[in-house]
Each structure stands twice: as C-alpha cells, then as structure tokens.
Amino acid sequence: MPIWNQLRNATQNMQSQLVAKKKDLQSGSFRDASMAMCALVAAADGSVDQEERTKVANLITTNEVLSNFPPDQLRTLFDQDCNKLAADFDFGKVELIQTVSKTKKKPAEARAVIQIGIIIGGADGNFDDQEKKVVREACHAVGLDPAEFEL
Template identity: 25%
Template sequence: MFDTLKKSIEEMLERHRQQPFLDACMASCALVAMADGKVSLSEQSRIDDVLEAIDRLSLFDVHEAIDLFNAYVDGIRENPVKGRKAALDTVERMADDAESGELLVRICLAVSQADGDYARSERDQIIGVCSRLGLLLEDFE
C-alpha cells in the first residue's frame, strides 16, 4: 500500500513539474493553428499526435490538454491581440529551459506543416514564439 501511495505522489509531483511545459505547448500550438484564423482538422490531428508522442505530455489526460488548447484558441478568437499576448506570455515561461524551448519550436513547425502548407502567417507566429524563447527560427528550418 505504501508503494502505491508513493508512486501516486511521485506521479502527481511530475505532473505538477511538467504543467508549465504543457501550458506553453498548448499556447504555442494555438498560436500556429490560429495563424490563418481557423484550426484545421489536420492541425488538430497533429496536436493529438504530439500529445501521444512526447513523454512529458503523456502524463496528462488528452482531454485536459485539448481543453487548454481550446482555451487559448478561444482567447485568440475573442480578442486576437490580447489572446496572442497571453499565449506568448505563457510560452515565454520556458525561456530559461533551452531543451523545452527547442522542443516547442519543433512542435510549432510540426503543426504548421500538418496541412502541407507552411503559410507565412504560421511562420510569423513561430518567429514570435522563437523571439519569446530567445531562439532563431533559422536554426530549425
């Protein structure tokens, strides 16, 4: 019983530790997906793929992550300037973690290429993400 309790506590602590990355990931995905004003089915599918593929995100219920993504999308829809600023402020919390920042940029690129069209508006959003993280997009393209 003690081992089960200990494992449960360790999982809760790990989820707590990874929450800022989940927040930044869903914020950056929303920025890229909403770059053209709408979230496509292929972008939604790519985000699902990301949630399944990245170990740090597998700690979370997929519905929790998608709800978070949708909240950022709704914020951008309701007030594009304020919504994008809120998402970028969330992304910026990862600026001191180079590994997480680089992974976020790679995730953004994956979402931007989901529909086979790497649009200028998507690239501009990724540049904004890179700027907040202290990275250059050219290092990833």
C-alpha cells in the same frame, strides 16, 4: 526534392528528436506552452475555423511527445487558448506568447515548443508564411534564433 518532401522529412526528424527527449518534457510549463503554440499556429491567419481546430486537436491528442499528459487536459487547454484568440486576437496572442516565453529558462523545453509549432504548422503539407511568422515570434520570446529552425 519537392518542397513538400523536404518539409515532411524535416518535421519527421523533429518529431524523432522530441520523442527521444520525451521523458524530459513533462512539466506544466511545457504543456501549457505547447498548447499555446498550437493555438497560435492554428490561428496564424487571424482566426481558427472549426475544421482547423479539430485537425489540430487530433494532432495534439495523438502526438507521442505530448502523451505524457492526459489528452482531455491537452484538448481543454488548446480550446481555452483558441477561445482567447477568438475573443480578442491581438490580446490573446500577447497572452499566449507570454505563456510560450515561460519556457525560456529551460532551453530544451523552449526548443521543443518551437519544434511542436513547426510540426503542427507543417502537418497539412503547407507551412505558410503566417505560420512561420508566429513561430519566429515565439522563437524571439524564448530567446532562440529563428535561423536555428530555418525560419
């Protein structure tokens, strides 16, 4: 099976798992961590160009799992997180990883945030090494083994 098909199947399975847990994923910390994770994945190469920012924002506002939250609220948070990375990538990354780490005490939320990062990373059919690296860092921040997600 081509690698793209494997990635697509894996992200579809993760999305299905998240949809099944949707009612449990309604906290503000989950929302904030999810948007931080999306910004980190979008900027994994050190910058976020406008085209990529728009694509990820569209994925966020149409994702069923994130539909517990108003789309304009998600977009605002995502834009703020991207702006932090654009202003000072290293400092912004530290701050966003800290936001992700706030889900550590709720393992279901932490797993969901990691899964959202993988879904966003794989949405273009290429979950590249830089995107995998930032998701691995997020795994460590929430106390999850990256191997659980085949990272």
